[in-house]
Amino acid sequence: MDIRELASIKSGFFEALEKANTEGSLLELKGAYVGKKRGVIADLLARIPSLPSEERKAFGQSVNLLKQEVEEALNRALSGLNAKKSAIPKMDLTLPGKGSHRGHLHPLTTVRREIEEIFISMGYAVASGPEVEDPYHNFEALNTPADHPSRDIQDTFYLEEGDLLLRTQTSPVQIRSMETRKPPLKLIAPGRVFRRDDDVSHSPMFFQVEGLVVDEDITMADLKGTLLTFYRKLFKKELAIRFRPSYFPFTEPSAETDLTCVICGGSGCKVCKRTGWLEVGGCGMVDPKVFEFVGIDPEKYTGFAFGLGIDRMAMLKYGIDNIKYLLENDMRFLEQF
Numbered sequence: 022m023d024i025r026e027l028a029s030i031k032s033g034f035f036e037a038l039e040k041a042n043t044e045g046s047l048l049e050l051k052g053a054y055v056g057k058k059r060g061v062i063a064d065l066l067a068r069i070p071s072l073p074s075e076e077r078k079a080f081g082q083s084v085n086l087l088k089q090e091v092e093e094a095l096n097r098a099l100s101g102l103n104a105k106k107s108a109i110p111k112m113d114l115t116l117p118g119k120g121s122h123r124g125h126l127h128p129l130t131t132v133r134r135e136i137e138e139i140f141i142s143m144g145y146a147v148a149s150g151p152e153v154e155d156p157y158h159n160f161e162a163l164n165t166p167a168d169h170p171s172r173d174i175q176d177t178f179y180l181e182e183g184d185l186l187l188r189t190q191t192s193p194v195q196i197r198s199m200e201t202r203k204p205p206l207k208l209i210a211p212g213r214v215f216r217r218d219d220d221v222s223h224s225p226m227f228f229q230v231e232g233l234v235v236d237e238d239i240t241m242a243d244l245k246g247t248l249l250t251f252y253r254k255l256f257k258k259e260l261a262i263r264f265r266p267s268y269f270p271f272t273e274p275s276a277e278t279d280l281t282c283v284i285c286g287g288s289g290c291k292v293c294k295r296t297g298w299l300e301v302g303g304c305g306m307v308d309p310k311v312f313e314f315v316g317i318d319p320e321k322y323t324g325f326a327f328g329l330g331i332d333r334m335a336m337l338k339y340g341i342d343n344i345k346y347l348l349e350n351d352m353r354f355l356e357q358f
């Protein structure tokens with residue numbers, strides 16, 4: 022045993038240290054070299070008593086120096102490894118993820134689509150027409166002559182250029198459909214309409230659905246049955262409807278439709294003003310004069326028409342008390358649906 026042997030042990034250790042890059046392998050190396058019982062250094066120290074007495078001191082000092090170097094190198098390597106570990110950002114894999122924000126349809130779109138699906142399931146086609154109309158389709162052909170109050174500038178938005186207006190109802194789609202198609206006709210026309218109206222239940226722009234059926238032997242009983250079926254499907258409740266006599270220029274006879282209050286079920290509440298009924302839309306049998314405008318023989322054909330507000334249906338379905346919420350696009354409101 023001499024100093025050269027110690028040098029080769031030392032270089033062997035540093036070679037091994039170079040390769041050890043995990044905590045486990047460093048601890049293994051530590052055990053092999055400076056372990057108290059089986060370590061290389063412990064073996065060397067154990068040999069001291071068997072050495073000639075004049076060599077013991079120098080050898081002992083060299084071994085202790087080696088031991089010190091080995092321990093320091095191991096400690097440096099271990100603490101370097103820990104520093105690397107703590108540099109990795111700490112993650113709690115059990116935390117819920119951030120998730121991406123998923124959008125959804127506007128409540129008005131949802132209700133419009135539901136309404137369309139119900140009528141499509143009853144054999145109706147979905148028609149559309151222009152929002153900027155001429156007075157002929159919006160009024161005249163709907164039997165609303167020039168002196169009719171609804172044509173007043175107080176109620177209707179007229180465009181500055183030309184003789185045009187923003188449609189006040191979806192009914193002109195009836196006219197356009199009857200002009201281009203022959204009976205039998207069975208269609209709904211959902212869309213925006215515009216009126217000079219502005220309070221909690223009226224907005225200058227709102228959404229209507231118009232319904233039109235023209236065929237032979239269509240009666241008011243068909244109309245009532247159709248609306249009853251529709252409202253029961255929309256609100257998923259066994260509701261009743263009743264007709265109250267009314268007046269519209271383009272239907273005769275005309276009726277207002279009352280529906281069992283969907284909020285209280287008919288027992289009376291604030292929404293139905295304690296009556297148990299909700300006014301949900303106008304309807305009636307197509308006036309023969311309207312048929313004459315579009316060239317349909319009123320002796321052969323009869324038909325019914327109805328209108329209802331999509332906004333109103335959404336308000337009743339979701340319990341919304343101000344129509345403005347549906348149009349303001351406030352995310353705090355919209356996120357509730």
Ligand SMILES: [Zn+2]
Nearest residue numbers: 282285290293
């Ligand atoms: Zn009620």
